[in-house]
Structure formats: C-alpha cells, structure tokens
Amino acid sequence: MKSVIKTLSEKLRSGQITSVELTEKYIEAIKRVNPVINAYVHETFEEARRDAEYADRLIKEGKGTPLTGIPFTLKDNIATDGELTTCCSKILEGFRPYYDATVWKKLKEQGAVLLGKTNMDEFAMGSTSETSVYGAPLNPRNTARVTGGSSGGVAAAVCADIAAYGLGSDTGGSIRQPASFCGIVGFKPTYGAVSRYGLIAYGSSLDQIGPMTHSVTDAALVYDAIKGEDCADQTSAPVHMGPTALNGDVRGIKIGVAKEFFDGINPQIKGAIDAAIEQYKNAGAEVVEVSIPALKLALPVYYIIACAEASSNLGRYDGIRYGYRAANYSSVDDMITKTRTEGFGREVKKRIMLGTYVLSSGYFDAYYKKACLIRKRVESQLAECFEKCDVLFAPTAPVTAFPLGYSGGNALETYLSDVCTVPVNIAGLPAIALPCGKDKDGLPIGMQIIGKKFDDERVLDIAYFAEKSKLCELEDVEGGVRL
Amino acid sequence: MAISEKEIKTLARLARLEFSEEETKKFVPEFEEIINFADSINQQVEGDTASIREVTTRIATWDELREDEVKPSLPSEKITSNVHSDNGYFAVRRVVK
Amino acid sequence: MKYQLVSGLETHVELATATKIFCGCTTAFGGAPNTRCCPVCTGQPGALPILNKRVVEFAIRAGLATHCTINTTTHLDRKNYCYPDLPKAYQISQFDKPLCEHGYVELESGKRIGITRIHIEEDAGKLVHESGFTFIDYNRGGVPLIEIVSEPDISSPEEAREYVEKLQLIMRYIGVSDCKMQEGSMRCDVNISLMPVGSTKFGTRTEIKNMNSLSYIEKAMAYEYSRQAEILDNGGEVVQATMRYDEHTGETSVMRTKEDAQDYRYFPEPDILTVVIPEEKVEEIRASLPELPTDKLKRYVNELRINPANAQLLYKYKAVCDFVEKAISLGAGVKNTVNLTVGTLYSKLETEDDKERFNLPVTAEEMAKLVKLADEGKINITLAQKTLSKMAEEGKPVSAYISESDLAGVDEGELEGICKKAVESNPQAVADFKAGKEKAIFALYGFIKKATQGKADIKKADAILRQLIMK
Structure with missing residues (x-):
C-alpha cells in the first residue's frame, strides 16, 4: 500500500506539477481506460479543470491542504450542484441537483478536483454493481470478474488509478466489499461521523459515506477532510476534529476474533486473515476469542430494515419534480405508476416490494418490528465484545470477486455474501477493509477491522500497521496514472 | 411463507408499480425466496418486541433542535429546473396518449 | 330523538412559526408558486429534514393549554402514501408516541371533551387542476401542523361548533396559531356514528374530511345524522367510509370506503433523532402560558364584576382583553373601561380580524387617562365616547381633544x-x-x-x- 495522496500532494506543493497538469493526466487516463472498465458514468471534466485552477491558486497562496489539487471521484449517488447525479437509474436520468452534498462542499472548498461520477448498483442495491443502468464496471484486476458493489465504480477507478481516491457509500458493505474485490482500502466511518446530506438515500439508518483509497494513510486523510457534525444532517454527530494520528503501534492491543464471522467462508480467505492476525500478534497484539450469537441474524435483519426504509425513500420518484417521466398515461396517478414501473430496474423493484411488504399492516410486527429488536440485540452483543477487545478482525466477504453475470442466477447467494459486512451497519460501527492476500485465482482477499462507535481513528491507526509493515502488497494495475 | 398473486398486486399498487401477468408469475417465487429468508428471524426470536426504538442512534437534546430562523428560499426556476414547469408551477399534463 | 349522535373531531392547526417544520423556508401565506421552497421541502433526493425547535415548543404549549400530559421522549414517524402534493411520498408525522396525550377542552356547560392526542406533522403542497394540467405548488409543503384528536365525546352539531370555537380561542390565546378556517390554517375531519338512545355500543362511523367552516361543520353533521338515521330506520347498515361535504348542495358523499382504505405503513423516521425534552423546559413553557379563556371569563364575571354579556364580548379577543386589563391596571375604572370598549371601540373594530389584533391606534395608557376623567366626573360619558371615537380615528392622545382649560372651564x-x-x-x-x-x-x-x-x-x-x- 502506498499513499498516492501524499505523493501527489508533495509534488503539487513542491511545484513539480500543477493541479491543472495533473488533472489533464487523469482525464487522459480516463479516456484511455474507462472504455474498458466502465468505472465512470458521468465525466465532469469542465468542473475538474475549474477545480484544478482554483487548487493551483490555493497552493500558490499557501492555503493548500493534503487534498488540494488532487483529482478524485464521487459515487453517482452523491449530489453535485449542476452535475448529473443519477444513482445509475433510469428514473433519475438527466437529474442535475441544484445543491451540493456536504462532503463535496467540504472537499471543493479545499480544492479537491472532481473528475466525474462513478458507476454503482442502481440506488446502491446490489453487491456486484451489475444492476447499474449503464452496465457493470469491470474489475481492473480481472476484467472477467465483478468489481463488487455497490460502490463498484469508485473501486474500479481507484484500483486502475484513474482517480486518486473516491467517496463511496456503505449501507450493508458497499464500500468495503468492492474495496476488497478490487484490492484497495475502503473505510466506513461510524454512523453519524460523516454527514449524509446530499447522499441519495437507500436505507437512511444504515447509509454512510466513506473514503475508498489506495492506502490507509489516504483513507485517514480523506476521512479527516469530510468528517464532522453537520447542521444539515441531524443524525450526524460531533467527532474529534484534528488530524488522525497514524503510528501503527499495535503493542498491547486486543484483537477480538468471533468464530461466527468465519462460518462457511472460503478457507483461502480464512487462511489469509489468520496470517495477518499472526503478524499483528508478532508485533505485540493480543488475540481474544469472542462470540456474537446473533450475528447470523444480522443479514435478514439488514434486508428487512434496508428494504423497508428504501421502499419509503424511493417513493418520491414519481416523475413530477425530477428525472424520468413516462411518455404515455391516462391520469397523473397512472403517470406515477408507469414512470416507476419503467424507471426502476428489477432489483430495485424487488426491494421496494419487500420493504412495502414488511411494513404493511398485518406483517409489520412479524418483520419490521422484530427486525428492529434483533438489531438491538446484534448491537448489544457487539458492544459486549468491545468490553473484551479493542477491535474485531473479520473477513470482508466470504468469497472473492464473482464472475460477471454470476449473481443474476444466484440472487440469494449474492445476498449472503454481505454476511460479514452488514453487522457493522446494523450497529453503526466504523470498519475498514484492506487487502490481506490473494486467492488461487490471483483475486484480492480483504479483511475488515471493526471498531466501537466513534473509535474511527483507532481503527485507522490499527489498520495502518498493515500498511507500515507491508503486510500485503498487491501489484499495480496497468494503465492508470501512477505518478 | 406463500405469497399469492393477489397479494403481489396489492403490494404493487401500494408501491405504485405494475407487473404484467407474466412478470408476476416469475416474480412470485423470487419474492417468496427473499421473504422466507427474511422470515428466518421469526424462527429464532423470543422475548418482547414492545419498545423497538431504543438507542440504535443517538438521542437528540433540546438544544440540538433547529432555531426558528428564516433562511432564504431558492428561486422557483431552480426548484423546477429538472422538469417541465409553467409559471413557476410543476406541471403535469393529466392525460398523454 | 331516536338515535344518539356520537362524534369525534380531528382538527389540524397550522402553527404560527416563522419557518417550516424541517427547513428554514418561510411559512408566510401566499407567494408566487414554488418561491418558498428548498431541496428539503420539495423532497429533493439527498435532502434531510431538520426539526424546528419552536414547532415542538408550540405543540407542547397547545398540549398544556388543553390539559394534556407531555411525552418528553418523542420521535417522528413516516406516514407513507403517494399523492402529487406530497413530495417525498411520505408525510413526517407522529404515530405511536404523540407529543401530547390525555387532555380535555371544557365547554360552557362544564362538559369536558376529551383530547386523545396532539401530534406534530408537516402540511402538503397545493394542486391546481386547469386546462388539462395538474399544477403543483409546494409553498405550503412543510408548514408545521398539529393534529388535535378528540375523544368521541361530542353529541351534537352545536357541541362540535362550540368545541372548535373553544379550540380556536385557546390556540389564539397561547399564540400558536391564528386558526383562520377560511385561509386553511385550521380544518377539521369529523367522525360521526349513531347509536340508539340509551345504548353504549357505538355504531359504524363515517368521516367527513376537510371541513373549513364552522357552519359547514354543523350543517354537514346534521345532514350526516339524518342520512345515517334514515339508513338505520330502514333496517340498513351504515358503511364505514370517508366522505366529503358539498357546501353547495349541503350533502355528504362517499370519497372512499373501507375496502380501498390506505395502508400508511408507518415506521420511525430514521432521519430525525429521538428527542428528549427536559422536564424543566416543559415547566418553563407551562409557566409562560397566559391565563386561558375559560379562566379569564370566570374572573371577569366573578372578580371584576363585568356583566356576563360584556364579558362574553371581551374574552374572545385576547388583544382586546390585554388592552382593557392594562387600562384597568393603570387606574381606569372597570365599568367605564368595559362600556367604552364594547360601546365605542367595537364599532370601530369591524371585522373579527380587527378585534383579534385590536387594530386601533389607541393605547391603554391614553384609554386610562380618558376613563379616569370620566370616572372622576371631569367629563361626562357622552364626551368620553365622542373623544374616544376621535382618538380611534385619528390616533391622537386625549390631550389633543380635551385641554386642562376645558376641564377647568x-x-x-x-x-x-x-x-x-x-x-x-x-x-x-x-x-x-x-x-x-x-x-x-x-x-x-x-x-x-x-x-x-x-x-x-x-x-x-x-x-x-x-x-x-x-x-
């Protein structure tokens, strides 16, 4: 793992390259690489050039931050004033918000350079990014494989280095799982640590924006730039506002290992994580066994709650105020039904239907209400774990990147692949996914380090040990910028 | 848990979605699969479900609520910038054949 | 009368806050279409609601003024239904934990109409159907409302009217709403069922939606009573339904029956945190409540010895009461103050709205000066009336009309x-x-x-x- 942001930032500050020049390099790389991997769905090159000029001014005036002048990408569900924001859905075709997401506003002020919006599962509903209306992005490490999802476009763009970093969103693993499939770092902060304002909602009580980067150092730099309470998001919370200190000193830390996380996972993945834990042990960490009996239930609970919230959140796409509108209809009500029927893809419709079902009278108590109760149980069992350890180590996914097209015929199996990531969202915890090896097909294996609420900086610091000790070095993918 | 085609229709109406006969037939088993999966929580939970809204998120204090101070609104051209509008109104033709 | 009328009201009251319930847009009435809007109140993707503190405060005021208990741990819920005037396809409201519960409003007769609950929610936008188009304006969208739900304690159209009038009066007194039915800042849904006199088992009820005038409420209830009575007389059964009232024909008609009833799929609003209201805050609000209308009326008659007819005329307008009480506190005699107000000033305050706001350029200080001259016999009552009349028209002080030399004259x-x-x-x-x-x-x-x-x-x-x- 190398800090791309630090490298670029030093070059910019020392005058070896300007942001305008750097941006052109990225634009050129996108034009070359993107037709193959389909990471970007909306390019914002004009915006990027303006951003770069502003960044160069900031640097000249000595007002730069580590992110000033560095080109990056946003997932297509994060609102950008005047630029297409479509959630990779037909129903939001042509939609240009007239407001900025708080995270983009913060980055823009620091002179970050927005290259474009990246591919994703439609409305972030999926684990492979194949439900995108623009077609799936391809995994740069093996283009016959999926990138994972739903933030697959960001993962592919960062992996191929046609973005220095990106922001994704994570409702049930959508940052961490594609990061692992593509062999990069993905960090999901504590629920509330980063503002959700401008993030187009999927499951509001689970959604969280976070960085997807080449390294832990980069993840910490980006996290520092976007974190903090926001008066436009009441669920955001105050957090420590200084820079995250990374020492990578793991002496005396207690690593919790819950066997429930390892049930039924690919043995190669288990092997890679065991090996990583060994290295932490060698550096002075202690391993404690913990148990989370309710963990298995987290997955159905996640699907019930996420879909319930989604069925409500997606009610607003009615063709009246934005996006797609059906061409022929017999009444306003019929227009709404036709717009939605034509505008949403299969997976989205399925989840809306499931959410409608679990909230409908007669089923509410058996599904939604009970799911909320179990959610509490999962949360409290995880909290109990953290009385015995500082962080939990777990796989990111029970499998490595699926072949393209595989999930279409294996819906439930694909759902099950979220088993290791959803408990974190259910409990609102911070977790980082980072590469820890490769399987026999050469596909990256990811591991997760999960912390307790608002222990984001600790999680980053413990993950930094892996970077510092070169625990796992994956080779660069050909074709990107790679300065 | 078995789901009837009629139930699918009712849900679809609530969700403002339409499925053709053929789509519904195809959808029923898929939907049942996911419902049965969701149902797995029901085989394993005992205890009360009375108070569901305890601390999964923070609790807000009185001072965190927004003060009642007017902020400028946006011009209607912005508000309606993404669709057809008429004199500042969002406008939907009632019938289009 | 063969059947007993059983009725409960759901009253929506628009709160007089400066901003909407979840964003900083103004709540001012009117405005060109979609000019009082932002991403939040037009349901733009990614926008999030931020709860207005004053909305909670006003709802608590309303609850305390109607003798409710306050749920100090409260949250909001989503009520899901699809309609073009509702930009998010859900209304943020309260379902299982309303802010206020278990109160009452007392009628003149001493009968108490129970208040089941008072909760906060957002208003919808406005639709205009014209020349083949539906036009939508979201200026009203997100304006804060409280919904006051009564127990089925109302047994006649007259009682319903009095109950609504009392609510209006209370809300105006405590300053949470102007309750103007004609402008839609107060509107009622009326539930009605009939049961044989002497029975205790309620019949099947119907609900008449969106009543925006007191006389329509009375007329609609009377009509619905006879409609249901006729069905029962003929051995039929009343069908549970939502009705609308046609003010031109004076008849009610069915909007929808139970079969196509909505399934609102309520669930807790995840974008807004549960709020814990400190007990001290509730007590602070309680302490800040003014004297309530019923108490004022009693005090006027029993303590100030104002004759009941005049007391009735005064207590309906808090601004007038404030004026009268201040003049009295400055030494003006009760009798002359009241008579001059009701006699002379009321003829200048032509509309309800004028009385509501005491829309006259006469200060309590000047009123007190004038009344004291009359009290002391320095001027007779006719001159006092004439002078006051001029003061009300011209806004000048007493001294402009009556000089020292006049008095000594x-x-x-x-x-x-x-x-x-x-x-x-x-x-x-x-x-x-x-x-x-x-x-x-x-x-x-x-x-x-x-x-x-x-x-x-x-x-x-x-x-x-x-x-x-x-x-």
Whole structure:
C-alpha cells in the first residue's frame, strides 16, 4: 500500500506539477481506460479543470491542504450542484441537483478536483454493481470478474488509478466489499461521523459515506477532510476534529476474533486473515476469542430494515419534480405508476416490494418490528465484545470477486455474501477493509477491522500497521496514472 | 411463507408499480425466496418486541433542535429546473396518449 | 330523538412559526408558486429534514393549554402514501408516541371533551387542476401542523361548533396559531356514528374530511345524522367510509370506503433523532402560558364584576382583553373601561380580524387617562365616547381633544349661573317637573349641555337644578 495522496500532494506543493497538469493526466487516463472498465458514468471534466485552477491558486497562496489539487471521484449517488447525479437509474436520468452534498462542499472548498461520477448498483442495491443502468464496471484486476458493489465504480477507478481516491457509500458493505474485490482500502466511518446530506438515500439508518483509497494513510486523510457534525444532517454527530494520528503501534492491543464471522467462508480467505492476525500478534497484539450469537441474524435483519426504509425513500420518484417521466398515461396517478414501473430496474423493484411488504399492516410486527429488536440485540452483543477487545478482525466477504453475470442466477447467494459486512451497519460501527492476500485465482482477499462507535481513528491507526509493515502488497494495475 | 398473486398486486399498487401477468408469475417465487429468508428471524426470536426504538442512534437534546430562523428560499426556476414547469408551477399534463 | 349522535373531531392547526417544520423556508401565506421552497421541502433526493425547535415548543404549549400530559421522549414517524402534493411520498408525522396525550377542552356547560392526542406533522403542497394540467405548488409543503384528536365525546352539531370555537380561542390565546378556517390554517375531519338512545355500543362511523367552516361543520353533521338515521330506520347498515361535504348542495358523499382504505405503513423516521425534552423546559413553557379563556371569563364575571354579556364580548379577543386589563391596571375604572370598549371601540373594530389584533391606534395608557376623567366626573360619558371615537380615528392622545382649560372651564359658580338661566328660560319644563313629571328635567339638561358644549357634569348640574326649582 502506498499513499498516492501524499505523493501527489508533495509534488503539487513542491511545484513539480500543477493541479491543472495533473488533472489533464487523469482525464487522459480516463479516456484511455474507462472504455474498458466502465468505472465512470458521468465525466465532469469542465468542473475538474475549474477545480484544478482554483487548487493551483490555493497552493500558490499557501492555503493548500493534503487534498488540494488532487483529482478524485464521487459515487453517482452523491449530489453535485449542476452535475448529473443519477444513482445509475433510469428514473433519475438527466437529474442535475441544484445543491451540493456536504462532503463535496467540504472537499471543493479545499480544492479537491472532481473528475466525474462513478458507476454503482442502481440506488446502491446490489453487491456486484451489475444492476447499474449503464452496465457493470469491470474489475481492473480481472476484467472477467465483478468489481463488487455497490460502490463498484469508485473501486474500479481507484484500483486502475484513474482517480486518486473516491467517496463511496456503505449501507450493508458497499464500500468495503468492492474495496476488497478490487484490492484497495475502503473505510466506513461510524454512523453519524460523516454527514449524509446530499447522499441519495437507500436505507437512511444504515447509509454512510466513506473514503475508498489506495492506502490507509489516504483513507485517514480523506476521512479527516469530510468528517464532522453537520447542521444539515441531524443524525450526524460531533467527532474529534484534528488530524488522525497514524503510528501503527499495535503493542498491547486486543484483537477480538468471533468464530461466527468465519462460518462457511472460503478457507483461502480464512487462511489469509489468520496470517495477518499472526503478524499483528508478532508485533505485540493480543488475540481474544469472542462470540456474537446473533450475528447470523444480522443479514435478514439488514434486508428487512434496508428494504423497508428504501421502499419509503424511493417513493418520491414519481416523475413530477425530477428525472424520468413516462411518455404515455391516462391520469397523473397512472403517470406515477408507469414512470416507476419503467424507471426502476428489477432489483430495485424487488426491494421496494419487500420493504412495502414488511411494513404493511398485518406483517409489520412479524418483520419490521422484530427486525428492529434483533438489531438491538446484534448491537448489544457487539458492544459486549468491545468490553473484551479493542477491535474485531473479520473477513470482508466470504468469497472473492464473482464472475460477471454470476449473481443474476444466484440472487440469494449474492445476498449472503454481505454476511460479514452488514453487522457493522446494523450497529453503526466504523470498519475498514484492506487487502490481506490473494486467492488461487490471483483475486484480492480483504479483511475488515471493526471498531466501537466513534473509535474511527483507532481503527485507522490499527489498520495502518498493515500498511507500515507491508503486510500485503498487491501489484499495480496497468494503465492508470501512477505518478 | 406463500405469497399469492393477489397479494403481489396489492403490494404493487401500494408501491405504485405494475407487473404484467407474466412478470408476476416469475416474480412470485423470487419474492417468496427473499421473504422466507427474511422470515428466518421469526424462527429464532423470543422475548418482547414492545419498545423497538431504543438507542440504535443517538438521542437528540433540546438544544440540538433547529432555531426558528428564516433562511432564504431558492428561486422557483431552480426548484423546477429538472422538469417541465409553467409559471413557476410543476406541471403535469393529466392525460398523454 | 331516536338515535344518539356520537362524534369525534380531528382538527389540524397550522402553527404560527416563522419557518417550516424541517427547513428554514418561510411559512408566510401566499407567494408566487414554488418561491418558498428548498431541496428539503420539495423532497429533493439527498435532502434531510431538520426539526424546528419552536414547532415542538408550540405543540407542547397547545398540549398544556388543553390539559394534556407531555411525552418528553418523542420521535417522528413516516406516514407513507403517494399523492402529487406530497413530495417525498411520505408525510413526517407522529404515530405511536404523540407529543401530547390525555387532555380535555371544557365547554360552557362544564362538559369536558376529551383530547386523545396532539401530534406534530408537516402540511402538503397545493394542486391546481386547469386546462388539462395538474399544477403543483409546494409553498405550503412543510408548514408545521398539529393534529388535535378528540375523544368521541361530542353529541351534537352545536357541541362540535362550540368545541372548535373553544379550540380556536385557546390556540389564539397561547399564540400558536391564528386558526383562520377560511385561509386553511385550521380544518377539521369529523367522525360521526349513531347509536340508539340509551345504548353504549357505538355504531359504524363515517368521516367527513376537510371541513373549513364552522357552519359547514354543523350543517354537514346534521345532514350526516339524518342520512345515517334514515339508513338505520330502514333496517340498513351504515358503511364505514370517508366522505366529503358539498357546501353547495349541503350533502355528504362517499370519497372512499373501507375496502380501498390506505395502508400508511408507518415506521420511525430514521432521519430525525429521538428527542428528549427536559422536564424543566416543559415547566418553563407551562409557566409562560397566559391565563386561558375559560379562566379569564370566570374572573371577569366573578372578580371584576363585568356583566356576563360584556364579558362574553371581551374574552374572545385576547388583544382586546390585554388592552382593557392594562387600562384597568393603570387606574381606569372597570365599568367605564368595559362600556367604552364594547360601546365605542367595537364599532370601530369591524371585522373579527380587527378585534383579534385590536387594530386601533389607541393605547391603554391614553384609554386610562380618558376613563379616569370620566370616572372622576371631569367629563361626562357622552364626551368620553365622542373623544374616544376621535382618538380611534385619528390616533391622537386625549390631550389633543380635551385641554386642562376645558376641564377647568365649568366651575361651580359658572355652573350655578348656567343652571339659573336654564330654569328661567324653561318655565314650562319647570312647571311640569314641579307637577311631578320627572322627565321634564331632561329639557334643562339639554340646555346646560348646549351652553357648556357638553363639558358640564350633569350629576352636579342636576343637584343644583333641583335646589333652584324647589326654592
């Protein structure tokens, strides 16, 4: 793992390259690489050039931050004033918000350079990014494989280095799982640590924006730039506002290992994580066994709650105020039904239907209400774990990147692949996914380090040990910028 | 848990979605699969479900609520910038054949 | 009467906050379409609601003023339904934990109408159907409402009217709403069922939606009563339904029946945190409540000895009460203050709205000065009325109309002289009076008033006149 942001930032500050020049390099790389991997769905090159000029001014005036002048990408569900924001859905075709997401506003002020919006599962509903209306992005490490999802476009763009970093969103693993499939770092902060304002909602009580980067150092730099309470998001919370200190000193830390996380996972993945834990042990960490009996239930609970919230959140796409509108209809009500029927893809419709079902009278108590109760149980069992350890180590996914097209015929199996990531969202915890090896097909294996609420900086610091000790070095993918 | 085609229709109406006969037939088993999966929580939970809204998120204090101070609104051209509008109104033709 | 009417009301009251419930847009009435909007109140993707503190405060005020208990741990819920005036396809409301519960409103008769609950929610936008289009304006979208749900304690249209009037009065007193039904800042859904007199088992109910006038409420209830009674008389069954009232025909008609009832799929609003309201805050709000209308009326009659008819005229308008009470506190006598207000000022306050706001350029201080002159007999009541009338029109102080010299103008000696002249120039009246016609003395009063331009104290003049005549 190398800090791309630090490298670029030093070059910019020392005058070896300007942001305008750097941006052109990225634009050129996108034009070359993107037709193959389909990471970007909306390019914002004009915006990027303006951003770069502003960044160069900031640097000249000595007002730069580590992110000033560095080109990056946003997932297509994060609102950008005047630029297409479509959630990779037909129903939001042509939609240009007239407001900025708080995270983009913060980055823009620091002179970050927005290259474009990246591919994703439609409305972030999926684990492979194949439900995108623009077609799936391809995994740069093996283009016959999926990138994972739903933030697959960001993962592919960062992996191929046609973005220095990106922001994704994570409702049930959508940052961490594609990061692992593509062999990069993905960090999901504590629920509330980063503002959700401008993030187009999927499951509001689970959604969280976070960085997807080449390294832990980069993840910490980006996290520092976007974190903090926001008066436009009441669920955001105050957090420590200084820079995250990374020492990578793991002496005396207690690593919790819950066997429930390892049930039924690919043995190669288990092997890679065991090996990583060994290295932490060698550096002075202690391993404690913990148990989370309710963990298995987290997955159905996640699907019930996420879909319930989604069925409500997606009610607003009615063709009246934005996006797609059906061409022929017999009444306003019929227009709404036709717009939605034509505008949403299969997976989205399925989840809306499931959410409608679990909230409908007669089923509410058996599904939604009970799911909320179990959610509490999962949360409290995880909290109990953290009385015995500082962080939990777990796989990111029970499998490595699926072949393209595989999930279409294996819906439930694909759902099950979220088993290791959803408990974190259910409990609102911070977790980082980072590469820890490769399987026999050469596909990256990811591991997760999960912390307790608002222990984001600790999680980053413990993950930094892996970077510092070169625990796992994956080779660069050909074709990107790679300065 | 078995789901009837009629139930699918009712849900679809609530969700403002339409499925053709053929789509519904195809959808029923898929939907049942996911419902049965969701149902797995029901085989394993005992205890009360009375108070569901305890601390999964923070609790807000009185001072965190927004003060009642007017902020400028946006011009209607912005508000309606993404669709057809008429004199500042969002406008939907009632019938289009 | 064969059947007992059983009715409960759901009353929506728009709160008089400066901003909407979840964003900083103004709540001011009117405005060009979609000019009082932002991403939040038009349901733009990614926008998030931020709860307005004053909305919670006003709802608590309303709850305390109707004797409710306050749920200090409260959250909001989503009520999901699809309609073009609702931009998010859900209304943020409260379902299982309303802010206020278990209160009542007391009617004149002493009967209490129970308040089941009061919760906060957002208003929807406005639709205009015209020339083949539906036009949508979201200016009203997100304006804060409270919904006040009564128990089915109302047993006649008259009681319903009184209940709504009392609510209006209370909400205006505590300053949370102007409750203007014609502008839609107060509207009612009326639930009605019938049961045989003496029975305790409620019949099937219907709900008449969106009533925006007191007289329509009464008329619609009366119509619905006879409609249901006729069905029952013929051995039929009332069908549970949502009705609308046509103000032109005076009839109710079915909008939808139970079969196509909505399934609102309520669930806790994840974008807004549960709020814990400190007990001290509730007590602070309680302490800040003004005297409530029923209490004021009782005090006016029992303590201030204002006659009940005048007390009724006054207590409906808090601004008027404030004016009267302030004048009294500055030393003005109750009787003259009340009479001058109800007599002279009310004729200048033509509309309800004028009375509501006490829309006159007369201050309580000037009123007190004027009333004190009358109280002390320095001016007579007719002059006081005339002066007050001018003050109300021109907004000038008492001193602009009555100067010190005016007041000093008719001293005892001068008055005696004038009285003598009056007796001398009206022999017939004097003779009549002597013969026992009491009223004959009025002619002498008239002479004196004319001679002194109304400045003479008639009481004093009367005493002098009687002395002169009886000499």
